[in-house]
Amino acid sequence: MTEGFHSVTGKEIPPFDQPLHVGRPNIGDRDKFLEMAGAMFDRRWLSNNGPLLQELEKRIAAYCGVKHCIAVCNGTIALEIAIRALKLEGEVIVPSYTFVATAHALHWQGITPVFADIDPVTHNLDPAAVRRMITPRTTGIIGVHLWGRSAPVEALAEIAQEKGLQLMYDAAHAFGCSHRGRMIGGFGRAEVFSFHATKFYNTFEGGAVVTNDDGLAETIRLMRNFGFTGLDNVIHPGTNGKMVEICAAMGLTNLDCIDSVIEANRINHALYCERLNPMPGLSVLPFDPRERNNFQYVVLEVSDQCPAGRDAILEALHAKNVLARKYFWPGCHRMQPYRDLFPHAGLVLPNTVQVANRVIVLPTGTTLPAGAVERIAAIISACMGK
Ligand SMILES: Cc1ncc(COP(=O)(O)O)c(C=O)c1O
Numbered sequence: 186m187t188e189g190f191h192s193v194t195g196k197e198i199p200p201f202d203q204p205l206h207v208g209r210p211n212i213g214d215r216d217k218f219l220e221m222a223g224a225m226f227d228r229r230w231l232s233n234n235g236p237l238l239q240e241l242e243k244r245i246a247a248y249c250g251v252k253h254c255i256a257v258c259n260g261t262i263a264l265e266i267a268i269r270a271l272k273l274e275g276e277v278i279v280p281s282y283t284f285v286a287t288a289h290a291l292h293w294q295g296i297t298p299v300f301a302d303i304d305p306v307t308h309n310l311d312p313a314a315v316r317r318m319i320t321p322r323t324t325g326i327i328g329v330h331l332w333g334r335s336a337p338v339e340a341l342a343e344i345a346q347e348k349g350l351q352l353m354y355d356a357a358h359a360f361g362c363s364h365r366g367r368m369i370g371g372f373g374r375a376e377v378f379s380f381h382a383t384k385f386y387n388t389f390e391g392g393a394v395v396t397n398d399d400g401l402a403e404t405i406r407l408m409r410n411f412g413f414t415g416l417d418n419v420i421h422p423g424t425n426g427k428m429v430e431i432c433a434a435m436g437l438t439n440l441d442c443i444d445s446v447i448e449a450n451r452i453n454h455a456l457y458c459e460r461l462n463p464m465p466g467l468s469v470l471p472f473d474p475r476e477r478n479n480f481q482y483v484v485l486e487v488s489d490q491c492p493a494g495r496d497a498i499l500e501a502l503h504a505k506n507v508l509a510r511k512y513f514w515p516g517c518h519r520m521q522p523y524r525d526l527f528p529h530a531g532l533v534l535p536n537t538v539q540v541a542n543r544v545i546v547l548p549t550g551t552t553l554p555a556g557a558v559e560r561i562a563a564i565i566s567a568c569m570g571k
Pocket of ligand 1: 259260261262283284286287329355357358379380381391392
C-alpha cells in the first residue's frame with residue numbers, strides 16, 4: 186500500500202519515523218510542574234478543594250471573563266453536573282455531529298438526546314433544524330462550539346427565550362476562543378470545557394463548568410462534592426466530580442504557556458491552508474481572523490470534486506505514519522444506543538451525514554516536527570495522482 190506514492194518531484198515520500206497523532210498532548214514547563222507537585226506532597230493536600238485547584242479556578246474564570254469556574258475531573262462529568270443543575274429532563278436538543286459524550290451525558294441520566302442537523306458550512310447546529318425538533322417534552326438545548334468556532338449563540342438564545350427552554354453549551358473544543366470579541370464561557374446559562382490530554386490545553390484529565398449565575402455555581406459546587414457543605418452536613422444530592430491537586434498543577438503549568446501553544450497551532454493551520462487549499466476538492470476549515478481561536482482542529486474537507494476519496498487519503502496518510510482521523514464519524518445517531526433507539530434519525534440529518542463523510546482531522550500542536558505539514562501535503566497530493 187505504501188508503494189507507488191510519490192511526491193511532485195517523483196521521489197518516494199518516506200514514512201515518518203514516529204507516528205503523528207491527532208491530539209498529542211502539549212506540555213508546559215516541567216520544572217514548574219515538578220516544583221508545584223513537590224509543594225503539594227509537602228502539604229499532603231491531594232484533593233478536596235486544595236490551594237492549586239482554587240488558584241486554577243480563579244485563573245480560568247479571569248481568562249474567560251466569567252464569574253465562576255468549577256473545575257471537575259473531566260468534561261463528561263462537567264456536562265452531567267451542569268445538565269442536572271439546570272434540571273433538564275424529557276428531551277434535550279443536541280447535534281449528532283459532536284463527540285458522543287454530549288449525547289451520553291443526557292442518556293446516562295434518563296434524558297433523551299434529540300439530534301438536530303447542522304449547517305454544512307459552519308458544522309454547528311442549524312437554528313432552523315433546532316426549531317423543527319422541539320416537542321412538548323423538550324426542556325433544553327445544548328449547543329456545541331464545534332472545532333472552537335462558536336455555535337449560533339444569538340439564534341439559539343432567541344429560540345430558548347421564545348420557547349422557554351434552558352440553554353447551555355458544550356464548549357469542550359472552545360477554551361481560549363471568542364465570539365464577537367467575547368470569550369466563550371459566558372454564553373447560555375453555563376458552559377462546559379474539557380481539559381482532556383488531547384485538548385490543546387490539558388490538566389491530564391479534567392474539565393470545568395463556567396457560569397455567571399451565582400445560584401447555579403453554588404449548586405454545581407455542592408453537586409461536585411456529594412452535596413457536602415462543611416464537614417458533616419449534606420444538603421444536596423451529589424456525586425464525586427472533584428479535580429485533584431496534581432491535575433490542577435498541570436492546569437496551572439499549561440496556562441502559563443497557553444499563548445505559545447496557540448501560536449504553534451496557528452502557524453501549522455496557516456501552513457496547512459496554504460498547502461492544501463489549492464488542491465482540487467480540498468479545503469481546510471477556516472477560523473475567523475477577528476476572533477480568538479485555539480487552532481487545535483485542522484479540519485480537512487474532501488469534497489466530491491477531489492480525485493481521491495476521503496478514505497483513500499486517510500489510508501495513504503496512515504501508511505506513512507500520519508494517524509489522521511475521521512471526526513465524529515459516523516455521527517452520534519449511528520452509535521449505540523442511539524442507532525437502535527432512533528434508527529431513522531439519519532433521515533433528518535442530511536448535512537450531518539454529508540459532513541461526517543467528508544472530514545479528516547490532521548495532526549498539529551507543539552510537537553509536530555519541522556517540515557511535517559509539507560510532507561503531509563505531499564502525501565495527500567501523491568494520493569491524488571498529481
Ligand atoms: C465535544 C466534546 N464534548 C465532550 C467531551 C468530553 O470531555 P472529556 O473527555 O474531558 O470527558 C469531549 C472530549 O473528549 C468533546 O470533544
